[in-house]
Amino acid sequence: MTYRIVRPSGEIRHVHALTRRVCLNDGSTLLIGSVFDITERVLRENAVLAEKEFLRNSINAIADGVVIVDREQRITYANNAACHLLQHDCTRVLGTLLSDTMPVVDATNLQPILNIASQALALQSSVSGHEDACLLRQDGSVLPISDRASAMFDADGFLVGAITIFQDATEQREHQRSLAYAAEHDHLTGLLNRATFDAR
Helix, strand or coil, X not given: CEXXXXXXXXXXXXXXEEEXXXXXXXXXXXXXXXXXXXXXXXXXXXXXXXXXXXXXXXXXXXXXXXXXXXXXXXXXXXXXHHHHHHCCCHHHHCCCEHHHHCCEEECCCCCECCCHHHHHHHHCCEEECCCCEEEECCCCCEEEEEEEEEEEECCCCCEEEEEXXXXXXXXXXXXXXXXXXXXXXXXXXXXXXXHHXXXX
């Protein structure tokens, strides 16, 4: 049994009590108990839990999608932004394969692209996504994304999974297309400019 006690000074201590029944030769029984002060352990555990909750809330507050997978590429965590972009319920994506939940295709031909989490796991490093990567979403729509992934290691240096960070790249792609068009066309006539015409 674990419980708290309050000392006369108001200090709170956490204790763990063990009780054992002992049968004596004369047939009588005794209860032998031990009480251990586990305050320091409880405080450490509470600090770890508080830190995890802080990190979880911080990740949920950012606009980028964050998905964490294990070595088998099964999702162990997805923040709110990721679920919104994926059009999935956060409670249902846990345990699913990343390739099933987050299918990525090439914008130029809609052919599947190997997800970068698998590349990060294979290389055990950080990887940037395909420049024409698009997310194939639940409703069948295609969303341009910018993504990157990094392998994750535990305190002993063993590979435990990968984290993928991605964001909606619709405006970025449109801006790039506008710049490319402006670089090749005359801004008054809309025709190819001299440099582009000569190059062709």
